[in-house]
Amino acid sequence: MRPALDGHAGIPQETRLLFRGLSTIEGLDVEGLLQSSNRVIARGLPHPDSGAYRRMSLDKRIHRLSRVVLSLRASERQRITEHVSDLLRLAVAPIGMTARAALGMSETLGVFDGAQFRDFVWRDLFARTLPVSDLDTVAGARMRVARVPWNLTHATALATRRFGGPLYPRLDTRDFDILLAETPFPGRVSRRTRMVVRYHDAIPILMPHTITDKSFHQASHYHALARNVKDGAWFACVSEATRRDLLSIFPEVEPRTRTIHNMVSHHYHEEATSAGRLYEIIRTRRNEKVKGSEPDPMRWMGADHQYLLMVSTLEPRKNHVTLLSAWEMLRQERFPDLKLLIVGSLGWDHSAIVKRFKPWLANGDVQMLEEVPASELRLLYHHAAATVCPSLGEGFDFSGVEAMRCGGAVVASDIPVHREVFGDAAEYFHTYAPADLARAVGAVIDGEHAAYRSELIERGRVVSQAYLPDRVLPQWREFLLGLAGG
Structure with missing residues (x-):
């Protein structure tokens, strides 16, 4: 125990x-x-x-x-x-x-x-x-x-x-x-x-x-x-x-x-909730150990808001920096209003990761949260444009399966365990290539690919049942x- x-x-x-x-x-x-x-x-x-x-x-x-x-x-x-x-x-x-x-x-x-x-x-x-x-x-x-x-x-x-x-x-x-x-x-x-x-x-x-x-x-x-x-x-x-x-x-x-x-966990399931609660969650679950965050999350509100979600401890193996680089490319080239939400506690050697995020934390386009209960996390999974699982190495990876259970779309690094656990219910990218991650995210969240995103979500509903x-x-x-x- x-x-x-x-x-x-x-x-x-x-x-x-x-x-x-x-x-x-x-x-x-x-x-x-x-x-x-x-x-x-x-x-x-x-x-x-x-x-x-x-x-x-x-x-x-x-x-x-x-x-x-x-x-x-x-x-x-x-x-x-x-x-x-x-x-x-x-x-x-x-x-x-x-x-x-x-x-x-x-x-x-x-x-x-x-x-x-x-x-x-x-x-x-x-x-x-x-x-x-x-x-x-x-x-x-x-x-x-x-x-x-x-x-x-x-x-x-x-x-x-x-x-x-x-x-x-x-x-x-x-x-x-x-x-x-x-x-x-x-x-x-x-x-x-x-x-x-x-x-x-x-x-x-x-x-x-x-x-x-x-x-x-x-x-x-x-x-x-x-x-x-x-x-x-x-x-x-x-x-x-x-x-x-x-x-x-x-x-x-x-x-x-x-x-x-x-x-x-049986906490994770699809739930018809309003995206309006996003403001409340960001306001109350902000990681107070991360200094320099924009205190007003109102910029996250709006009918057309889109955000990428990553749920993981902040440490080098989890590959946050590759996600950030891909997100910057996406904002510059195709999705200027795309936000990024990181949920997880500060792990070892996190200082360099947080430093890389600082400019975006300061203007509020990136938010870091911690200690988010499952009842709120399932809302974040459900309303995310995509949940990204970019890790360099894992034994299983709960976040992708949890996102699938909540009706979310998943983008994942192409490592053996992700292929095994997520099957055909994720869009994969080369683990070390930000440009390929940007491509994979774009393939899922672009409105022109709505049918493909819906297909991924439906596959996720099927695949994730194996872990109930x-x-x-x-x-x-x-x-x-x-x-x-x-």
């Missing part, structure tokens, strides 16, 4: 959707694994079958669970004693974990019962992706607690790799048939448990120059992945393109791989029940 604690889109979104979906499958008893990226979590409850649990009074159980909730977030105004205590826990935790791993001992997982902490579970873990109709499905979920932070387990393994290889903790998962991990997992499982890695992409290994904290991210991804492969983990890849990338690194794992595509929960969840059911019974 770690990714669900942060972020809207991508892996956090898939984590929420997958937990909710698996929880609805008959025959599966699903629990979450609580782990922070960078904080030591308070102990959960002892196992319910243990004497320690039976001896603990109800008020002390609730107090213990309350401490777990508090430990997942730093205080806004942290006292010096709290700060020192956090630092001490971070310093001490890896020592004990490493010693236990070296001695072949397991890490006990505490128990977290969400029944009395539904508000925390819902708002902190699920509300950013799921509709409120799913609250009862997920808010009372039972979870286990892994105390040592995710990043610290990676760092400790890397620090020990020169002494006989990376040392990863073995979690006590005897209660479970399967542990399903989002991304390569920095840990091991009990012998009766099978690990399934939800493998999103091999970008940290095959495109290491495009990621943040390059050396650590590349090394932590590779060594955890290698350990998972050696331990006999199975890999549920989000696309066939991702599966091929995995096999290009570890061909021996081929019999233990499956491709199960991501699910699109009722299409994807039966694949998960067959895969997981087969593993559990095998």
Whole structure:
């Protein structure tokens, strides 16, 4: 559940959707694994079958669970004693974990019962992706607690790799048939448990120059992945393109791989809404971290307004600058009033990207938004002249599928995963060529090509159905029940 604690889109979104979906499958008893990226979590409850649990009074159980909730977030105004205590826990935790791993001992997982902490579970873990109709499905979920932070387990393994290889903790998962991990997992499982890695992409290994904290991210991804492969983990890849990338690194794992595509949230569907709400969304969702934006979005209003939409974190791999160059060509040559809307948080190395956008941000023809809820994002998808997916590399790419679900037209970079996921429902362009992107956009948004645009949208309605929960969840059911019974 770690990714669900942060972020809207991508892996956090898939984590929420997958937990909710698996929880609805008959025959599966699903629990979450609580782990922070960078904080030591308070102990959960002892196992319910243990004497320690039976001896603990109800008020002390609730107090213990309350401490777990508090430990997942730093205080806004942290006292010096709290700060020192956090630092001490971070310093001490890896020592004990490493010693236990070296001695072949397991890490006990505490128990977290969400029944009395539904508000925390819902708002902190699920509300950013799921509709409120799913609250009862997920808010009372039972979870286990892994105390040592995710990043610290990676760092400790890397620090020990020169002494006989990376040392990863073995979690006590005897209660479970399967542990399903989002991304390569920095840990091991009990012998009766099978690990399934939800493998999103091999970008940290095959495109290491495009990621943040390059050396650590590349090394932590590779060594955890290698350990998972050696331990006999199975890999549920989000696309066939991702599966091929995995096999290009570890061909021996081929019999233990499956491709199960991501699910699109049921938030995304066609809705008859007025484009007049565009003004309100731009006004209230502007990315305040981007300085120099024109404060008045009224220039976006008008019966003939057209805008291109890109939904993605601002980082070099997402290829924003190529889109901007193409948009400038289109404005100069054919569509002088065309606007550009960027939705996404600021990622790593974003300064150069924002600087390139500055002149257009200043006059308001480009707007950057963040934390746009799905109820508003589907309106942006629906009314965009086109949603552009220009990324240099992806494992899946939610934005194109979401746009299709909302009745939008899609223009995408010609990379293998886009061809696989979008099929014939997108207009493709050469990834590194702004002029070809301008051509592709023009082919979709030019009024003379209205019939072609309508055809693309209709194809998108068909293609995107493959990623609805009722299409994807039966694949998960067959895969997981087969593993559990095998």
